[in-house]
Amino acid sequence: MTLDDWDCGVTGRGNPRWVVEGGVLRQIGSGTFPWCVRKGTSLADGFVEVKLRPEAGRQDQAGGVVWRWKDGDNYYVARANALENNVSLYYTENGRRNTIQYVDAPAAGNQWHALRVEFAGQRIRVTFDGKPCIEMDDAHIRGAGAVGVWTKADSVTAFEDFRYGAK
Numbered sequence: 001m002t003l004d005d006w007d008c009g010v011t012g013r014g015n016p017r018w019v020v021e022g023g024v025l026r027q028i029g030s031g032t033f034p035w036c037v038r039k040g041t042s043l044a045d046g047f048v049e050v051k052l053r054p055e056a057g058r059q060d061q062a063g064g065v066v067w068r069w070k071d072g073d074n075y076y077v078a079r080a081n082a083l084e085n086n087v088s089l090y091y092t093e094n095g096r097r098n099t100i101q102y103v104d105a106p107a108a109g110n111q112w113h114a115l116r117v118e119f120a121g122q123r124i125r126v127t128f129d130g131k132p133c134i135e136m137d138d139a140h141i142r143g144a145g146a147v148g149v150w151t152k153a154d155s156v157t158a159f160e161d162f163r164y165g166a167k
Contacts, residue, residue, distance in 0.1 A: 001025060001162075006148070008036040009072050011095055016151075023160065026055075027063075030154040033077075033097065037069050037148030038164070044068070044144040045167040049116035052149070054082035054109045056156040061109050063157035064088075065117055068145035076141050077150050078117045078126045078134070082109035087128045091140040098140070103133045112160075120167050 001020055008018045014031020027034050046067075054061035064079025073095035080087050085107055089100040105128050107113060118125040126134040147164045151157045 005039055006036045007039055007146075008034070010034045011072050011092060011097070025149065025159045025162070026157065027151045028156050033092070033150060033152055035066055035069070035072065035075075035148055035150045037066065037146040038162070041146045041148075041164060042144045043147060043164065043166050045120040046165050047116060047118045047167070048147040048164040049114065049161075050149055050159050050163070051112050051114055051161045052080065053112045053158040054080070054107065054155060055158055057083070057154045059153040060151075060155045061157070062152045062155045063115075063159065064150045065115055066146075066148045066150050067117060067119055068141040068143065069148060070141070070145050074141060075145060076117075076119070076124070078115060079150060079152070080105065080107040080113055080115055080128055081152075082107045087115075087126060087133050089124065089126060089134050089136075089138075091138065093140060100138055101134050101136065105129075105133055118167075
């Protein structure tokens with residue numbers, strides 16, 4: 001894996017810094033919502049999954065996946081946060097993040113966790129460490145878009161085994 005495979009940026013402001021070290025993609029800068037999407041992906045229905053390890057951050061220790069990513073201001077995100085011990089589902093529209101649902105989930109820092117989202121039409125299913133945690137319908141972001149990974153604020157988060165596919 002190299003950064004040549006990804007487009008990286010930030011929703012909002014900040015200075016995210018994405019690096020690849022030993023086959024692991026890591027965000028070590030800061031920003032409102034740093035993201036990194038896989039070049040050449042476009043899925044309307046499918047899945048995206050990653051192993052993530054929240055490593056540091058005073059404000060947040062979060063990491064997640066994005067899908068139906070149209071641009072840096074319009075996409076879905078599911079994320080786990082080690083400081084809050086929860087998993088959340090959001091949609092970002094016109095650069096504004098909107099909460100759909102939070103659920104309690106043990107998301108210990110400095111440990112690898114598996115986060116997977118399956119999406120088809122309006123149906124969204126989020127699993128964390130193999131356990132279903134959110135399942136619902138939402139139609140805010142429609143049609144095909146890219147897939148990738150996401151962090152928040154000063155989170156230092158590592159990502160590996162990024163996978164995706166169409167349904």
